[in-house]
Amino acid sequence: NAGVTQTPKFQVLKTGQSMTLQCAQDMNHEYMSWYRQDPGMGLRLIHYSVGAGITDQGEVPNGYNVSRSTTEDFPLRLLSAAPSQTSVYFCASSYSIGTGGPFGQYFGPGTRLTVT
């Protein structure tokens, strides 16, 4: 199992450009999420999905779009990049064991994005 993979590892964008951060998992997890990590802020949830075709907003969704057409993939789109979106982005996946609650999230290696 590759686990959770993210591409690219690093990216530099100019203000106003758009791009898609890719995330894929091969563990057949139902749930997938995107977080951003900023210095001194911990990780904050951007968007999440509880299954193919179902997405919802997290704490900091503005400026980002997601879609979930397959169980495996959960891309994050930056519509018009701004310097405030300079951050490290983590994708995560997880599943719940029946009604037993969350098993735990598996995180990808992260994408370091700089917007100039």
Next chain:
Amino acid sequence: AQKVTQAQTEISVVEKEDVTLDCVYETRDTTYYLFWYKQPPSGELVFLIRRNSFDEQNEISGRYSWNFQKSTSSFNFTITASQVVDSAVYFCALSPQGGSEKLVFGKGTKLTVNP
């Protein structure tokens, strides 16, 4: 609203000292889950432990131990006989039942273990 507070921003210890990282949480849910993650300098997030709200037993794994106290809404993490390799940022996180897709993280505690 759910909230996780890690009041210690940075801690510095000398190797072999014991160190406790504090985590205080707020939630109105009766069922919830608590996690600790480690982020070493290489940047990846490493899952350490998950504990549900009905299980207040302390847990020990090697040099790591966790103390969960519902009465004080705390889930503290102790490293015994710290080592340089323990240097990392440690995050405490909270998740509602069935909500493993949306963890709420504390801001993290940066632990530096000096030789």
